[in-house]
Amino acid sequence: MQEKRPLLPLLFFSVAILAGAGAAVAKSTIEPCTGTASCSALLGYILYADLKVSELAVLFHVDSAALLSANAIDVSFPGVENRILPAGLFLRVPATCSCSGGIRRSLSTRYTVRPADTLTSIAASVYSGLATPDQIQEANNIRDPAALDVGRTLVIPLPCTCFNSTDNNLPTVYLSYVVRAGDSVPAIAALFSTTITDIMNVNAMGSPSIRPGDILAIPLPACASMFPSYASDYGLIVANGTYAITASHCVQCSCGPGNLRLYCSPASLSASCSSMQCSNSNLMIGNYTSQQTSAGCNVTSCNYGGFVNGSIATTLTTSLQPQCPGQHQLPPVIPPPTTVIHDSFLIPSPSPSPSPSLSPSPSAVQAGTTITTPRTMVPGTFSLPGVSPAYVPSVSTSEAVFVSPLSHILWLFGLSFGLYNSLF
Ligand SMILES: *[C@@H]1O[C@H](CO)[C@@H](O)[C@H](O)[C@H]1NC(C)=O
Ligand SMILES: *[C@@H]1O[C@H](CO)[C@@H](O)[C@H](O)[C@H]1NC(C)=O
Ligand SMILES: *[C@@H]1O[C@H](CO)[C@@H](O)[C@H](O)[C@H]1NC(C)=O
Numbered sequence: 001m002q003e004k005r006p007l008l009p010l011l012f013f014s015v016a017i018l019a020g021a022g023a024a025v026a027k028s029t030i031e032p033c034t035g036t037a038s039c040s041a042l043l044g045y046i047l048y049a050d051l052k053v054s055e056l057a058v059l060f061h062v063d064s065a066a067l068l069s070a071n072a073i074d075v076s077f078p079g080v081e082n083r084i085l086p087a088g089l090f091l092r093v094p095a096t097c098s099c100s101g102g103i104r105r106s107l108s109t110r111y112t113v114r115p116a117d118t119l120t121s122i123a124a125s126v127y128s129g130l131a132t133p134d135q136i137q138e139a140n141n142i143r144d145p146a147a148l149d150v151g152r153t154l155v156i157p158l159p160c161t162c163f164n165s166t167d168n169n170l171p172t173v174y175l176s177y178v179v180r181a182g183d184s185v186p187a188i189a190a191l192f193s194t195t196i197t198d199i200m201n202v203n204a205m206g207s208p209s210i211r212p213g214d215i216l217a218i219p220l221p222a223c224a225s226m227f228p229s230y231a232s233d234y235g236l237i238v239a240n241g242t243y244a245i246t247a248s249h250c251v252q253c254s255c256g257p258g259n260l261r262l263y264c265s266p267a268s269l270s271a272s273c274s275s276m277q278c279s280n281s282n283l284m285i286g287n288y289t290s291q292q293t294s295a296g297c298n299v300t301s302c303n304y305g306g307f308v309n310g311s312i313a314t315t316l317t318t319s320l321q322p323q324c325p326g327q328h329q330l331p332p333v334i335p336p337p338t339t340v341i342h343d344s345f346l347i348p349s350p351s352p353s354p355s356p357s358l359s360p361s362p363s364a365v366q367a368g369t370t371i372t373t374p375r376t377m378v379p380g381t382f383s384l385p386g387v388s389p390a391y392v393p394s395v396s397t398s399e400a401v402f403v404s405p406l407s408h409i410l411w412l413f414g415l416s417f418g419l420y421n422s423l424f
């Protein structure tokens with residue numbers, strides 16, 4: 001058991017009314033917090049439309065390079081900012097998870113209302129279920145959701161958790177995952193290379209039952225930096241299989257494979273950077289030399305030590321290791337994906353709801369809450385690095401409706417608000 005977890009279940013229940021269709025009850029894991037410390041988190045997002053990299057970056061108010069890096073997409077690919085990413089693509093969006101109103105959430109995202117937008121379309125489609133219409137309404141003090149002013153800028157509260165950036169005492173980045181029709185906890189666990197028990201512990205679940213629209217915190221193994229507290233990128237933590245760009249786009253960091261140690265090297269972006277060479281050495285950050293001696297392997301490495309006062313701090317370390325390190329292997333970097341592949345039986349069909357035959361499997365995750373126009377997917381070769389190659393979310397052609405028995409709704413109400421009030 002993890003003592004850092006609060007003893008009471010922290011499931012926060014909210015009720016979302018889908019336009020004229022019925023009620024959806026979705027649970028999402030919330031983490032109470034105090035203070036001002038924030039952490040790095042990821043949001044699991046499915047593109048609702050074809051979007052340029054730069055448009056997606058604006059949608060989430062994140063840096064394009066950070067967005068690409070979090071998905072191990074080549075930041076130096078020519079014209080990458082203008083590349084079009086396909087609707088239905090699953091991406092990890094980096095988010096700063098802060099503490100606001102006593103709970104963890106990300107509040108840096110802004111959305112400008114366009115004609116024909118409704119709170120439901122913004123929440124369920126544009127932000128792929130990461131926010132609910134109620135949360136957007138509340139965060140923006142909207143009195144009449146039916147009268148949204150075009151051009152108005154809305155704060156989009158997004159779900160995230162920090163849990164001290166650890167899980168079972170190991171460095172961890174938490175990804176907020178919106179459950180799709182056809183998902184199951186075992187399938188999600190397999191998808192993210194974690195265990196059912198771990199997902200249940202992290203989300204304080206009594207049973208592994210989930211519903212479309214629920215938001216789970218998924219622990220991703222990560223590697224943590226040990227930069228001094230005065231470094232501007234103090235606390236940098238990078239999920240395995242992904243990259244982070246830091247030091248004004250000069251340095252990229254990822255996990256070393258196998259060992260989950262942070263490895264930083266010069267980024268391949270053209271930025272004007274301060275020196276990346278270790279003093280008293282000809283080594284650059286990321287470089288190392290090794291020499292076999294009778295006592296072991298004498299490894300000297302030049303490491304990135306954080307971004308301090310606008311300069312790149314370096315540390316030269318020498319250590320005796322049992323074996324000389326092999327070739328450095330970094331997470332594979334891919335070109336910007338252009339297609340989304342998915343199982344043939346999930347090809348968009350006129351059927352409005354997922355049929356029971358769509359049994360949960362890691363390869364069958366349906367984007368039940370996204371509202372999109374029908375499109376024909378061209379089978380391609382893209383798979384998300386760090387995620388099972390079999391996993392490709394598909395886009396449903398119609399609005400999914402989740403109706404639950406009234407007793408269930410009432411039970412959730414009773415539990416959640418009582419609990420919520422008693423906690424805060
Ligand atoms: C938080 O994480 C740090 C290491 O990153 C660890 O030393 C500390 O014990 C953790 N605190 C809790 C409450 O788990
Ligand atoms: C980290 O990712 C690599 C692939 O990039 C994988 O082989 C390895 O098993 C992962 N490690 C952990 C602890 O998840
Ligand atoms: C040192 O690192 C730089 C930048 O990553 C690389 O271009 C160079 O080949 C490395 N040198 C050695 C000796 O490994």
Ligand SMILES: *[C@@H]1O[C@H](CO)[C@@H](O)[C@H](O)[C@H]1NC(C)=O
Pocket residue numbers: 293298299300318320
């Ligand atoms: C290891 O290498 C460094 C520099 O290459 C050298 O200064 C140091 O004496 C070496 N240590 C041992 C134990 O060989």
Ligand SMILES: *[C@@H]1O[C@H](CO)[C@@H](O)[C@H](O)[C@H]1NC(C)=O
Pocket residue numbers: 230308309
């Ligand atoms: C950063 O710069 C300020 C003044 O420019 C200086 O007082 C401070 O000591 C510097 N910090 C470090 C860690 O070098």
